[in-house]
Amino acid sequence: MKASDIKNAGLKVTLPRLQVLEFFAKHPGNHFSADELFTKLRESNSEIGLATIYRVLNQFEAAGLIIKHQFDNEQSVYEVETGEHHDHMVDVDTGEVNEFYSKKLEQLQVELAHEHGCELIDHNMVLYVRKIK
Amino acid sequence: MKASDIKNAGLKVTLPRLQVLEFFAKHPGNHFSADELFTKLRESNSEIGLATIYRVLNQFEAAGLIIKHQFDNEQSVYEVETGEHHDHMVDVDTGEVNEFYSKKLEQLQVELAHEHGCELIDHNMVLYVRKIK
DNA sequence: GTGGGTGCAAATAATTTGCACGGTA
């Protein structure tokens, strides 16, 4: 996630795009909705519009810079694409999102697809959990 | 899924509710959106309204008669709750939805939650696959 | 300078809700 990524995606390097990029860079490993980005950026004296945020997020997603997720709620959230695949664990009490990776799980999914005569193209896996006190 | 289920849920046995119930009974193992139900029922000479469908679906879901899913697209789909937990495999070419169950997978998920100091409350797992010719 | 980019407001699309009427228990 650097300014040159914007240019490589065939997009002009503009202030709103840099602000969104910088926000993700400053908050690694977190997941943000368009509305959260809008609120936070406006608080940082940005003049960005909500529609621009949606447009930029879609463009960044198309360029493979970020990934879009739909967890339980209605709003989509976005995270930086690090190239390292992982799944998500959502705390049902706090809404906190954690990432995890399990090689065993990945292999099992490929096997399950094969058992049904299919190859695995993609998967979506979210565990809803509660902290044990 | 029988008429007595409606009564047991504390709901009156009305025509629209019976029509939705019957539709699910007639199409086992399939997944329908509110809009699909609306169109299909209207074609069957029902006078049901779309708002009623949403209300009935929410009530049936609260009563545990059906389950709501959000796959890739924007619209939610509903299926009958058979009591047998399963996950879903979506064919990326045809959009066909298939159900499967893996004990290994279920156990692995519980373990993964424990590894993060959590108990598993629920999970959402969808495999996007392509048939091997 | 030019064409893409932007903010704002209006448009969409899925779902929910208000309201007066209708049907179940």
Place this chain on the structure above:
DNA sequence: TACCGTGCAAATTATTTGCACCCAC
């Protein structure tokens, strides 16, 4: 009969789009 349930239309919410102005190249 008392209320819950219903259809329709209007309201909501997340997201997209139209438009006139603006800025990166």
